[in-house]
Amino acid sequence: MAQTIVLANQKGGVGKTTTTVNLAASLAAMERRVLVIDCDPQANASSGLGVNVGEVRNSVYQALFDPREANRGIVGTDMEYLKILPSTPDLVGAEIELSEEKDREFILRAIVEQVGKDYDYILIDCPPSLGLITINALCAATWLLVPLQCEYYAMEGIAQLMKTYSLVKERLNPRLEILGILLTMFDKRNKLSFMVEREVRDHFGELVFTTAIPRNVRLSEAPSHGLPAILYDIRSLGTQSYIALAQEIIEHRRLQPQAQVK
Numbered sequence: 079m080a081q082t083i084v085l086a087n088q089k090g091g092v093g094k095t096t097t098t099v100n101l102a103a104s105l106a107a108m109e110r111r112v113l114v115i116d117c118d119p120q121a122n123a124s125s126g127l128g129v130n131v132g133e134v135r136n137s138v139y140q141a142l143f144d145p146r147e148a149n150r151g152i153v154g155t156d157m158e159y160l161k162i163l164p165s166t167p168d169l170v171g172a173e174i175e176l177s178e179e180k181d182r183e184f185i186l187r188a189i190v191e192q193v194g195k196d197y198d199y200i201l202i203d204c205p206p207s208l209g210l211i212t213i214n215a216l217c218a219a220t221w222l223l224v225p226l227q228c229e230y231y232a233m234e235g236i237a238q239l240m241k242t243y244s245l246v247k248e249r250l251n252p253r254l255e256i257l258g259i260l261l262t263m264f265d266k267r268n269k270l271s272f273m274v275e276r277e278v279r280d281h282f283g284e285l286v287f288t289t290a291i292p293r294n295v296r297l298s299e300a301p302s303h304g305l306p307a308i309l310y311d312i313r314s315l316g317t318q319s320y321i322a323l324a325q326e327i328i329e330h331r332r333l334q335p336q337a338q339v340k
């Protein structure tokens with residue numbers, strides 16, 4: 079069964095999608111079978127991996143109404159080991175349309191259970207909110223990865239997310255653990271980046287990944303070519319940082335098989 083990682087932060091523009099796409103691509107380059115599930119109606123992860131969103135017939139939206147047929151929506155990418163269940167703008171409606179459903183928090187989990195045996199990792203990209211879709215993603219995963227932009231209000235946003243994490247873990251998904259907090263858009267010319275890093279590392283200690291993702295223009299250019307950065311500019315610092323993150327996750331002591339049997 080796949081290790082399922084949800085990338086969540088209710089703030090927009092902190093690097094959720096960039097991390098989903100590039101961590102997924104790095105794991106796939108290491109010949110891990112990876113599935114990205116795009117749960118943001120903006121569908122940036124889908125277009126960033128080369129999906130023509132306007133032509134998608136079976137997206138995560140359809141899958142939410144018929145999880146047993148989720149496989150139908152999964153499509154390939156330019157990388158052999160990387161597949162995606164794309165999103166479409168109509169996913170916006172799902173928040174309301176699913177709100178009366180029985181077990182409405184666990185529909186995405188049913189999808190993950192349906193397709194999980196075919197993958198080593200499933201990465202779920204979330205919208206910038208803590209609504210029903212993000213709750214579904216938190217209930218479908220066993221690991222939470224929190225991208226945190228190195229900026230002034232970073233810590234305030236994370237308090238709300240940690241509260242939601244605790245509630246979900248207590249009431250809905252006791253298996254959910256924090257995989258790590260990832261510092262993104264680190265700018266070494268800006269003193270603030272170092273201050274935020276210090277504060278986050280002091281507060282969260284070992285939960286913060288050793289790897290920090292630098293601000294790097296190649297990471298922001300690659301999506302307009304429908305490519306993960308590894309296929310756009312493998313030598314760029316951005317690409318190399320995501321490869322280092324993938325390595326850190328593969329070697330993560332808590333993701334080792336023996337750590338699962340407690």
Ligand SMILES: Nc1ncnc2c1ncn2[C@@H]1O[C@H](COP(=O)(O)OP(=O)(O)O)[C@@H](O)[C@H]1O
Nearest residue numbers: 090091092093094095096263292293294297298
């Ligand atoms: N490390 C980075 N360096 C430069 N630009 C980045 C970096 N990470 C993200 N971006 C850019 O910042 C914007 C927001 O990132 P994104 O991953 O879409 O955030 P989110 O999914 O949290 O809303 C995008 O335009 C993206 O290309």
Ligand SMILES: [Mg+2]
Nearest residue numbers: 094095118122
């Ligand atoms: Mg996004």
